[in-house]
Amino acid sequence: MYKYLFGLFLVSTLVFTGFKYEDRYFEIAKNLDIFATLFKELNSLYVDEINPTKAMNTSITAMLKELDPYTNFYPEDMIEDYRTMNAGKYNGIGATIESRFGEHTVVMVYQYSPADKSGMKIGDVVTHINGVSLAGRDSDELGRLLKGQTGTRAKLTVERFGEKKPLEISVERDVVKTPNVPHYGMIDDEVGYIQLKDFSATAATEIKAAFEEMEGEGMKKLILDLRGNPGGLLNQAIEICNFFIPKGELVVETKGKVAQWNKKYLSLRNPVDLEIPIVVMVNSSSASASEIVSGTLQDYDRGVIVGQKSFGKGLVQSTRPLTFNTQLKVTTAKYYIPSGRCIQAIDYSHRNPDGSVGKVPDSLKSTFYTKNGRAVYDGGGVDPDIFVEPKELSELTNQLISEGAIFDFATKYYHENKNNVPEDGFIVSDQLYQQFLAFTEAQGFNYVNDAEQALSDLEGIAETEKGYNEFGTELSTLRQKLNSKKKADFQTFKEEIKDELALEILSRYHYDKVMKFVSFEKDAEVQESLKILKDTDRYRSILKGK
Structure with missing residues (x-):
């Protein structure tokens, strides 16, 4: 069995790495053979029983840590989490439960979800699921107990403020959809506001619906709030950019070691609006797809960026199905936005405590230019056109x-x-x-x-x-x-x-x-955005680089 696994892994490695057979065969074969024989001896001789799945996951995790933070392995019991990240929906109860001071506490309930319909409240402490005590269990174990097939039930025992006895809550699992746009609306008679929290499969549809509704209410200017948005699906970012730039324009380009990952993504549809003044708000937690949208609109001088430097994640991940229903999410390329700059931080291993890139020396930056000739820079993230000091709590x-x-x-x-x-x-x-x-x-x-x-x-x-x-x-x-x-x-x-x-x-x-x-x-960023949108001359001068 070990030789079978070794041989299978060796062939797939040689095929997908693109290395010449004669260049790397010996090193790959030698090290895989060492690993296989080491594990065989450990399994046979170690004084205690070894959990093969746990041991393999540990070794895989250690190996991937030597790469970038976004290349990840998903074992079979985490596939549901993987699907959630990509689709923005999952089979579960629709509540977020976190460990707080040794207790599993409900910190968010999604409106109209099964948890909401069952009467679960934020602040409830979950002690048991289907009679299984949660004492000493981590968040991953909790998540696996909560998720399940649509129509099945989870029986939760919860402690609630003001209740002397624990409550029993039965929740019927269902497909839970988390909204990409939790809020939109008119700030005043002219300015509309859209908050985009994720880029899952319906992000563009939700943005368009919100835009058209506010347009019908007289919206003349738009604030797009991408603060804290970690990103998501590339096609949704492209679609949202396409709403505001002409058909046939470059939105983003990917470049990798393997030729098949070198691709140019163009706007393929007729735009929704090419004239409306736009301000995009970003901060140090705006990443990936958020940076493609904000950076692309900046490169085409289509909108003014307000806030703080974005996160700086310009790495492309692709998923590869592995055996036994497991998945590998592997970094295959980097993103380059229309000006030619890469939004990936030069050093993705070291960041500030808040996740931000920090100051990049000028000597390490390269200069690029927007459509109107404004200078913009690479080195990590999108620099705002108007910087606003971040809110720092005491x-x-x-x-x-x-x-x-x-x-x-x-x-x-x-x-x-x-x-x-x-x-x-x-x-x-x-x-x-x-x-x-x-x-x-x-x-x-x-x-x-x-x-x-x-x-x-x-x-x-x-x-x-x-x-x-x-x-x-x-x-x-x-x-x-x-x-x-x-x-x-x-x-x-x-x-x-x-x-x-x-x-x-x-x-x-x-x-x-x-x-x-x-x-x-x-809200300092919103107030600054309103000032810019109210001052047409200033808005235009920023986009012209004056």
């Missing part, structure tokens, strides 16, 4: 989010105000904010900022040093001042905390469509 707000205080208070608020549905322009009142502060205190929330951590370290060092009493008073005084400052932070950052609370509370009632109920007045 240490306090980040801790309230990471430790679940804002999430848990929103859950409490919802169950105490089920019939009081917040609508447009909802804000957290000062009275409600005081209730939140009382809640955090009752829950034992302990706010520790960087300054306090540094002081604690200093106090620890001082206690081990002779002469501590000589400056103990000064440290004590500093501690008192720091405690006063921490209390003041709850007022200093009150407005941003209230904004985060409002978003979390709105999600309990309006699912992933919260943007529909949020005021854009505090």
